[in-house]
Amino acid sequence: MDDLLAGFPVITEIPVAWGEMDALQHVNNAVYFRYFESARLEYFEKIGLLVNIAHSQIGPVLGETSCRYKLPITYPDTLIIGTKVLDVQMDRFTMEYHIASKKLGKISTVGQATCVMFDFKNGTKAELPEKIKQAIFSVEAMRD
Known part of the structure; x- marks a missing residue:
């Protein structure tokens, strides 16, 4: 599995739950966005x-x-999600995710997300704090 996610500095492991499958007996497409969210939060x-x-x-x-x-992913399985940042700009950064299935031994899903910084107090877009930029660069320097 390590070779499938080489170059991803943050790895998240998530077990597939039975209730995440749909009528076609594979994980419902919307569930993957929850998997991405868990990896993003880590x-x-x-x-x-x-x-x-x-x-x-x-x-x-x-x-x-x-x-x-x-x-397609089915229960039971355990997913390993690799997360990295592809691009950092003044007010945003773009992340990439690869989901590997332990059962299949392959990448099952690839995703991206652009996170825009927001000032919740003033309700406006904000700059990415320098401290956070440096932390991203530090984490990304740990890539295999």
Whole structure:
């Protein structure tokens, strides 16, 4: 599995739940966005973004997200999600996710998300704090 997610500095493991499958007996397409959210939050924890929100009231909102389904996933399985940041701009950053199935031994799903920084106190777009940019660069430097 390590070779499938080489180059992803943050790895998240999620077991597939029976209730995530749909009538066609595979994980419902909308569930993958929850998997991405869990992986994204783990990345945010690594860079201290959740702590920063509490102090600054500036945090990320999703500007765009996408998913490419390559293989259907079924219960039981455990998914390993690799997360990395592809691009950092003044007010946003773009993340990429690869989901690997332990059962299949392959990448099943690929996704992206653009997180735009938002000032919740003033209701406006905000700059990505320098401290968070540096934390992203530090985490990304740990890529295999």
